[in-house]
Amino acid sequence: MSAKPKLHYFNGRGRMEPIRWLLAAAGVEFEESYLEKKEDLTKLRTDGSLLFQQVPMVEIDGMKMVQTRAIANYISTKYNLYGKDLKERALIDMYVEGMFDLNELLMTHGYQPAEKKEEHYANMIDKTENRYFPVFEKVLKDHGKDFLVGNQLSRADVQLLEIILMAEEWKPNVLAKFPLLQSFKARISNIPTIKKFLQPGSQRKPLIREEDVPKVIKIFY
Ligand SMILES: N[C@@H](CCC(=O)N[C@@H](CS[C@H](CC=O)c1ccccc1)C(=O)NCC(=O)O)C(=O)O
Numbered sequence: 001m002s003a004k005p006k007l008h009y010f011n012g013r014g015r016m017e018p019i020r021w022l023l024a025a026a027g028v029e030f031e032e033s034y035l036e037k038k039e040d041l042t043k044l045r046t047d048g049s050l051l052f053q054q055v056p057m058v059e060i061d062g063m064k065m066v067q068t069r070a071i072a073n074y075i076s077t078k079y080n081l082y083g084k085d086l087k088e089r090a091l092i093d094m095y096v097e098g099m100f101d102l103n104e105l106l107m108t109h110g111y112q113p114a115e116k117k118e119e120h121y122a123n124m125i126d127k128t129e130n131r132y133f134p135v136f137e138k139v140l141k142d143h144g145k146d147f148l149v150g151n152q153l154s155r156a157d158v159q160l161l162e163i164i165l166m167a168e169e170w171k172p173n174v175l176a177k178f179p180l181l182q183s184f185k186a187r188i189s190n191i192p193t194i195k196k197f198l199q200p201g202s203q204r205k206p207l208i209r210e211e212d213v214p215k216v217i218k219i220f221y
Pocket residue numbers: 013014015053054055056066067068069107108111216217220
């Protein structure tokens with residue numbers, strides 16, 4: 001039995017949350033090592049653990065993986081969350097890259113300075129409702145299956161549920177015009193491994209509180 005993956009990041013969502021979601025959906029237990037101060041980051045850097053001096057870093061299968069997308073690709077391939085063939089993987093990649101673009105907005109909103117928050121929010125919600133969610137609503141309609149690609153769970157389904165929940169945190173009725181996304185959310189949330197991850201006490205991280213933002217920034221700058 002290989003050792004559990006070990007995630008190195010601060011105790012929050014940031015760029016590591018999509019990786020936590022994938023591991024949880026795959027039913028893979030993982031450990032976490034939290035960076036709490038700049039010295040914790042410096043230590044990882046000086047012992048040569050960070051290829052680009054950055055986190056996320058995941059110790060998995062004897063590797064110290066960095067770069068969120070590379071880590072997510074590895075986990076998705078290893079745990080069969082990447083479709084059944086090259087064409088399904090191509091669709092999954094397109095959908096997931098779009099989701100990463102939306103996630104960049106959703107993930108960073110809480111970190112925006114006061115003077116940028118209103119404009120950032122308007123753009124974030126506009127892109128959510130008018131660029132990204134309409135695409136996935138149509139994919140679900142045209143594909144007509146339980147999942148976005150093929151007929152099995154993939155990383156695309158996992159990451160779409162993650163961003164749906166993040167979008168709802170900022171705008172609770174964001175799915176009002178997307179009935180197929182509403183049923184998708186209920187269906188995927190009910191998958192046992194995901195249902196467990198959504199329970200209180202799991203390793204899923206909460207939305208960052210405004211008062212904690214300076215503490216996170218201080219670790220990295
Ligand atoms: N391409 C890479 C990029 C990885 C990356 O940007 N890592 C950062 C920490 S995460 C960041 C922390 C505050 O800015 C954050 C925290 C919360 C939300 C968004 C970003 C880092 O290590 N910054 C130190 C440095 O760059 O010297 C990847 O996809 O993995």
